[in-house]
Amino acid sequence: MCIQNGEWVIISKVKFHFQIRDRIIRSLHFRIILIILCVGILPGIGAYIGIIEAYESRAVSLRTAEIQNQCTILCDQLNSYNYLMDNSSDVINASLTQLTNIYNGRVMIVNKELTVIKDTYALDEGKMIVSENVVRCMKGERTNFYDKKNRYIEVTSPIMEAGADEIAGVMLASVSTDTIEDSLRIFHTKGREILWIISVLVLVFSIFTSYLIVRPLRKITDGIENISEGFQDEELHVDTYRETRQISEAFNKLLARLKTVDASREEFVSNVSHELKTPLASMKVLADSLLIQSGVPVELYQEFMEDIAKEIDRENDIINDLLTLVKMDKTAQNLNIAQVNINNMLELILKRLKPIAEKKNVEIVLESFRPVSAEIDEVKMTLAVSNLVENAVKYNHEGGYVHVSLNADHKFFYIRVADNGIGIPREDQDHIFERFYRVDKSHSREIGGTGLGLSIARNAVIVHRGSIKVYSSPGEGTTFSVRVPVIYVSA
Numbered sequence: 001m002c003i004q005n006g007e008w009v010i011i012s013k014v015k016f017h018f019q020i021r022d023r024i025i026r027s028l029h030f031r032i033i034l035i036i037l038c039v040g041i042l043p044g045i046g047a048y049i050g051i052i053e054a055y056e057s058r059a060v061s062l063r064t065a066e067i068q069n070q071c072t073i074l075c076d077q078l079n080s081y082n083y084l085m086d087n088s089s090d091v092i093n094a095s096l097t098q099l100t101n102i103y104n105g106r107v108m109i110v111n112k113e114l115t116v117i118k119d120t121y122a123l124d125e126g127k128m129i130v131s132e133n134v135v136r137c138m139k140g141e142r143t144n145f146y147d148k149k150n151r152y153i154e155v156t157s158p159i160m161e162a163g164a165d166e167i168a169g170v171m172l173a174s175v176s177t178d179t180i181e182d183s184l185r186i187f188h189t190k191g192r193e194i195l196w197i198i199s200v201l202v203l204v205f206s207i208f209t210s211y212l213i214v215r216p217l218r219k220i221t222d223g224i225e226n227i228s229e230g231f232q233d234e235e236l237h238v239d240t241y242r243e244t245r246q247i248s249e250a251f252n253k254l255l256a257r258l259k260t261v262d263a264s265r266e267e268f269v270s271n272v273s274h275e276l277k278t279p280l281a282s283m284k285v286l287a288d289s290l291l292i293q294s295g296v297p298v299e300l301y302q303e304f305m306e307d308i309a310k311e312i313d314r315e316n317d318i319i320n321d322l323l324t325l326v327k328m329d330k331t332a333q334n335l336n337i338a339q340v341n342i343n344n345m346l347e348l349i350l351k352r353l354k355p356i357a358e359k360k361n362v363e364i365v366l367e368s369f370r371p372v373s374a375e376i377d378e379v380k381m382t383l384a385v386s387n388l389v390e391n392a393v394k395y396n397h398e399g400g401y402v403h404v405s406l407n408a409d410h411k412f413f414y415i416r417v418a419d420n421g422i423g424i425p426r427e428d429q430d431h432i433f434e435r436f437y438r439v440d441k442s443h444s445r446e447i448g449g450t451g452l453g454l455s456i457a458r459n460a461v462i463v464h465r466g467s468i469k470v471y472s473s474p475g476e477g478t479t480f481s482v483r484v485p486v487i488y489v490s491a
């Protein structure tokens, strides 16, 4: 089916209309206004309807009682004048006419044979009347009836036979309720006016209230938009309500975190470039010094080339460490988890590192308190522990020791790597897990290393949902304590 241009215009207009409507309905402004309008106006409308209905029913019942009284009095008079036999009494006729005039109604006197013997409208005299109310009254039951639509009240009253206890006829009076309707109309007009005034006042109040409630939220949105346009130094402070203050505080925390992440990213990039440039600069100096000299002895060439090769190895180490870190970040979710014997794993690690330790005359001891098996990624965990043991050897004195211990409970296994080496000053302990951080920058070149080892170790432990802690006193030694769950729990 092909849609014509004109149809597209209509479709987009309808869409736009729905979008606008949706936005209005979903806005907090609209909802607050709606709630206040409902709460403010609905009870008013209810009260208005209730008052009008109560007034109407009260007015009708009062009027009915009044008419009924008048009819009873007249019926007694009719009785004493024997009006059913002779309806020529001027006194009675005058009373009937008066009743008709006062209440703007009509009175009919009906005898036992249901024949109208007197009609104040003089329309139905001599005619038969078969009305349910008349028949019921004839049987002794007074009736009254309100016809709201045609606006009249009809009342029947029995006429007793003179000197006897029997019903000889019925007085049927119907009176207009126009006066009640007039009062009701006035009530309606006034009521509607008052309702309109209340509605306008409530509407103004609701708009004002919704503006007051929504204003702080708008301030927050503006603030967030301002800040998200660039990391500006300003913070969000909307203290109007407790909730907006909490939002501001949470946002400021997030902002601080973003700033830290941003700063550490910048620092990382500058560190990486610096670290990568250092070996290159050394190689450049070495190569240049060979190039500018003529007739350089072969031994010097050899020595310089060895230095260049060392720098290439160093560059290679840095790149490898960086790659390991990046891989670790990326593969945090897809670990190669398997059931691993941790005792064996530690034995293998120490066996591999023993030659390095022997070279420095450092003794490595492994103490296993129990056999431990856990669900881990063996390669990553080996990397972490190797880094810790390597450090314990590297930052140790001649003749020092490294004590590795393994223990476990039903939830975690614990590896401790303790040494009696040079230790780490208190102020550096918070930073050693940062990338490229080294305590003794002046000697780091002699000792070697990139400052990425602990960062890699910590990442490896964290992806296992474990933790790593350091306890150290300068000059006395350092202990790294690793805690990892025995059963791997994925995120």
Ligand SMILES: Nc1ncnc2c1ncn2[C@@H]1O[C@H](COP(=O)(O)OP(=O)(O)OP(=O)(O)O)[C@@H](O)[C@H]1O
Pocket: 321, 387, 391, 392, 393, 395, 419, 421, 422, 423, 424, 432, 437, 438, 439, 440, 448, 449, 450, 451, 452, 453, 454, 455, 478
């Ligand atoms: N057992 C330890 N004793 C004393 N200092 C330590 C110990 N372990 C780490 N450090 C300090 O923490 C710093 C960071 O260690 P990290 O392993 O991250 O880097 P690195 O050993 O310098 O280089 P590499 O990337 O080769 O491991 C070290 O430079 C060192 O100053």
Ligand SMILES: [Mg+2]
Pocket: 387, 390, 391, 449, 452, 453, 454
């Ligand atoms: Mg290290």
